[in-house]
Amino acid sequence: MSNIRAVRKRQQLNNLVATVTELARPGYTVVDFCSGTGHVGIVLAHTLPDCQVILIENKEESLVRAQSRSAELGLKNIGFIQANLDYFTGPFHIGVALHACGVATDMVMEHCIQAGAAFVISPCCYGFIQNAIKFTFPKSKRFQETLAYKEHMILCRFADQTAVQLPPERRLIGKQCMGLVDLDRSWAAETHGYSVQVMTMEPESCSPKNNMLVGRPAQKNGLVVDGSQLEAPVHN
Template sequence: MEKVGIDDECLYLEISNYMEDRIFPLHTSIVLFLMSYCDTTSLKVFLVPNKNVADCTLWMKKVPANIPASIISDQELPHVVQSCCLPAVVEKNGNFCRAGLAVVLRYIIHKTCEADCNRKDISELLGFKKTCLKACAEDSLGDCQEQMLKALPLLSRWYRHVQEVSGVKKAAVSCGIRFLNLPATSPSSSMLTPSSSDRKDKNTETTDPHFRGGPRPTMNKLEENGISARFSPHPFPLLSQNWSSFPLSAHPIEGKLSSERALRKQQQLDNIISIVTKLAKPGDTIVDFCSGGGHLGIVLAHTLSSCQVILVENKEESLVRARDRCDDLGLQNIWFLQTNLDYFTGPFQIGVALHACGVATDMVIDHCIMANAAFVICPCCYGFIQNTVKYTFPRSQKFKSVLSYKEHMILCRFADQTAVQLPAERRLIGKNCMGLVDLDRAWSAEEYGYKVYVTSMEPDSCSPKNNLIVGSCSV
């Protein structure tokens, strides 16, 4: 293996056995294609064979000539890379990692434009606010075949247009990519008009005789079945940090907050840290999911120096701000991972999240359950909760036996009615709806052998979204 220095910025790509006519996994081929197109030379490239690869020499021959690459085993990967899915880029100091296809592609584009500000052909690959990737209207098709492209005229038209962009064909040849030859198409009328089944589904939504609107009927229905919001006392209500002794870079006010917001943030952190401190053991790994600017993770790393803390956040600006604060503190026990939550795959003992938005709370809970890790989570944005491919609501069997999805969504929508300017009675209903939604989450985790309780942060004024869901594996 080629030696990696601390001043090297490294890109790690997966290689695997042949799949039909593909040499590399699709995500690796896409990254190599973009690097060839951009003529990027600022990253050291390492190919990481999976366990099924016997001979790596073939893959080395297939890497574009303008991209020097080396082979590295998964055991030799930096620790932060071992905790996430490939592709991944690690910065020079080794504690800041960008993982996942979209994140890596954006970073390659940014690095190319930094090196040559005249590369407008590269910068135009970025879309809104230069933070996303431009795409056609029809996307997320994955490994589509020619007949699928023909059936999707917008995607087909975009595919033909891409082939006409200067440099694309040259990069494709260097990567061994063969373009499909698609005929010109026009949008079909069937794609512009809702199908009869779509109209039927919408009519069903509005005429369902079993659907009962408003929070009170839904809450009454739960009470009739013995279900009501349950809040346990906070286990350590008076335990708080000595904030006056904290270095400025570890203080919430350093995160560009007003003094009033910084005080509320301190109170929120006190509530979570007091519980995590009692759960954590020396050598534990604590993951701050949806970390934002790192208010929670930085204080945890500062106060629990015997633990490793990982900040997982998909917004680069927030994570860079957190990294800069940690550099000022000289913290050695913290990593930064810019990626979607699903791409974090490493082991850990405690997961935390402060104001995880909508379904993100459920994603964090599931991630912790898969890792047999404890969790301390403050949910937020209940109104954004909705069924997805992976998550359906209600979550627990007890709630499913009583409520429909639509009734559960009533609870979620009214759970956001807790703002201080609202009437007291309305805020109380909102708090009860919050408690019911989080009770459903708690009972769902208990189905996996967890011991879970829902409590409130103190004082209540520290946040309108002041619930905490605390769970630990009882096995």
Template sequence: MSDARAVRKQQQLNNLVAMVTELAHPGHTVVDFCSGGGHVGIVLAYTLPKCQVILIENKEESLVRARDRSAQLGLTNIGFIQTNLDYFTGNFNIGVALHACGVATDMVLDRCLQARAGFVISPCCYGFIQNTLKFNFPKSARFAETLSYKEHMILCRFADQTAVSLPSERRLIGKRCMGLVDLDRSWAAETHGYSVRVMTMVPEGCSPKNNMLVGIPTR
């Protein structure tokens, strides 16, 4: 990893950790979905010593690396589960995911809604969003009144046009489309009794996919 990429990754982590810290209370269980090598989960466990942090990842190699890293830090408030995220049915208070690709964002969001848990999710790969057996798009009634499924998929494709190599005007359109796709997700979550914010990481240049969905149950 280059120095510049490492700085951007640190900035991404800082954004997610700051929001989780805002939501977390002593005794809470925080689940890091699609945890990979534990970049997010390990920082959370270190930052929130009075919370239990669970890393969910389906790749054994990634979890082994995460275990080694947490052992070097002497962390005792962290656990590891190797499974697909939709198989995890445990109770928790906050769900977090950094750059959950395509419908993985919606799967994490669904698990949080089922658990009545808060969430801090950074979506990614909007172009991979599509209808599944479990999810239909648009997700919210308000968007479905305006956009057809085909039109929503076009919106998702444009939401992926945020690479730094693209002209600034095109990136701006991509950013606006990202916001609309995540607004649809937030409105759908609000019908389940949540207050949801669609936020932008700071600095914006830390990632082309710099949106965050931050939600808490209100009833």
């Protein structure tokens, strides 16, 4: 990739890895969904040697490349699963995805919520969002009371209008629409007891799709993910 793209990719990784590092504790399992060639997962495995990192990717060629890269680095705390993320059912503590396209973001969130895991997700391709077997849009009750499905789809299409070659005022509208789509997602997750932040990567120029959804479950087996309580209570 070009030097400019490499810098932006590094900035994107720094944002996700820094956020996951804040959430992680020794012994945690971190899952990199839609991992591709392992940009995120390999950095996480290197940064968090006391955690187990699992990469899930359905393309064999990408996963083979990720395995080769991790072997060159001598990483021992990393595993690989070739599968659609729908088929992954193992337990984990944090789910992460960089630029999960369309409903893939919602699928990753769903997996994390079912597992009671925290999530750090950067959405992408908002225009590909549409009703699916597992999801209907809008997702949250408050958005459902305001927007019809077709109106929400228009919002999603405008959320993709963030390319750098577009006029600044149009990009601003796109950014605002991105925020609304992700606010709907965050409100839906909050009904499951999650605390969710819709954040912007720094610097904003690292990607036209620079939103990041950070979700923390209120409690899981006595363990509060934000670190205010590190161990489950012991009953004698």
